[in-house]
Amino acid sequence: MGLNGHIFVTRRIPEAGLEILRESGAAVTVSQDDEEKGVEMSDLLAGIGGCDVLVPLLTEPLGSEQLEAGPGLLGIAQMAVGYNNIDVDAATELGIPVANTPGVLTETTADFTWAMLMAVARRIPEAHNYMVAGRYKLWGPNLFLGGDIGRGASGRRKVIGIIGYGRIGVAVARRATGFDMEILAHDPFNREGIEADGMADWAELPELLERSDFVTLHPPLTPETRHMIDEAALRRMKSTAYLINAARGPVVDETALVRALSKGWIAGAALDVFEDEPAMAPGLAEQPTAVLIPHIASASHDTRSKMATMAATNAIAHLRRERAPNVVNPEVYDTEAYRRRAGK
Numbered sequence: 001m002g003l004n005g006h007i008f009v010t011r012r013i014p015e016a017g018l019e020i021l022r023e024s025g026a027a028v029t030v031s032q033d034d035e036e037k038g039v040e041m042s043d044l045l046a047g048i049g050g051c052d053v054l055v056p057l058l059t060e061p062l063g064s065e066q067l068e069a070g071p072g073l074l075g076i077a078q079m080a081v082g083y084n085n086i087d088v089d090a091a092t093e094l095g096i097p098v099a100n101t102p103g104v105l106t107e108t109t110a111d112f113t114w115a116m117l118m119a120v121a122r123r124i125p126e127a128h129n130y131m132v133a134g135r136y137k138l139w140g141p142n143l144f145l146g147g148d149i150g151r152g153a154s155g156r157r158k159v160i161g162i163i164g165y166g167r168i169g170v171a172v173a174r175r176a177t178g179f180d181m182e183i184l185a186h187d188p189f190n191r192e193g194i195e196a197d198g199m200a201d202w203a204e205l206p207e208l209l210e211r212s213d214f215v216t217l218h219p220p221l222t223p224e225t226r227h228m229i230d231e232a233a234l235r236r237m238k239s240t241a242y243l244i245n246a247a248r249g250p251v252v253d254e255t256a257l258v259r260a261l262s263k264g265w266i267a268g269a270a271l272d273v274f275e276d277e278p279a280m281a282p283g284l285a286e287q288p289t290a291v292l293i294p295h296i297a298s299a300s301h302d303t304r305s306k307m308a309t310m311a312a313t314n315a316i317a318h319l320r321r322e323r324a325p326n327v328v329n330p331e332v333y334d335t336e337a338y339r340r341r342a343g344k
């Protein structure tokens with residue numbers, strides 16, 4: 001392709017994406033190659049300052065300070081669907097297009113949500129740990145009793161409450177129909193979608209919390225959804241209910257969740273994301289009814305490769321001063337600030 005310019009990739013993304021970037025002809029720098037290390041802030045600022053396009057991960061905070069460090073930045077191509085680490089308003093004001101990787105991880109994340117739901121309800125991690133610790137001496141009828149997901153022996157349809165009915169929430173609902181569940185959904189931005197698709201019934205948040213056997217979270221992190229599941233919300237849930245979070249950690253007040261688990265307000269929680277990742281709230285790791293996972297809901301080989309190729313495609317569009325296929329702030333292209341950056 002023979003493109004000029006410099007693409008700064010903060011951490012090593014899957015090879016499929018790097019290959020596309022390198023083949024473009026642009027100079028490509030991967031700042032941090034060690035998968036267990038983050039990018040130092042000084043390296044991030046220097047990298048942004050010297051590049052034309054930035055390819056970050058959700059681990060890099062990109063606020064005004066970082067964005068202002070890149071006077072020549074033509075765009076950001078994040079390898080993630082979520083972009084709460086980026087101050088998009090500030091980017092728009094500065095004339096910087098921001099792109100993400102929507103759609104491609106929907107099914108993989110919905111599968112994983114289901115794996116978490118089943119794992120916590122049927123106590124699979126606890127039972128696994130019991131086996132590998134050599135504690136299984138004799139089968140017994142009371143060993144690791146859990147909650148039913150389908151109708152089970154009681155014949156009662158279980159209720160799943162889906163908060164956030166976007167692509168992933170809908171894909172979770174589709175899976176719930178296979179378990180013959182009653183599906184409640186709450187999403188202030190998609191009431192029409194809930195009412196139209198025939199799978200879920202709209203519910204106000206308190207009703208959803210009170211009636212659900214499983215509450216699963218799929219909203220983006222915004223000021224409105226931060227701590228949406230707080231102490232009051234947890235107290236509304238049934239003591240036999242489970243909470244599943246594969247969205248963003250701060251949607252749940254993690255300290256309140258530790259209280260809820262230790263006092264038995266709810267039966268268990270499966271978390272793929274944490275409020276202050278990678279840290280966990282004090283006491284969370286000690287809860288036997290918590291299933292704790294290091295943010296891997298979209299981590300299938302295929303999906304992560306596809307996310308990387310999408311990010312690379314967005315990056316190259318930025319470098320060519322073309323509209324990126326997955327831009328989240330399209331209004332930026334009409335700003336004087338962008339035209340100045342792009343030399344248009």
Ligand code: DGY
Pocket residue numbers: 058079080081082083105298
């Ligand atoms: C995302 O893409 O936002 C996920 O959290 C990581 O795949």
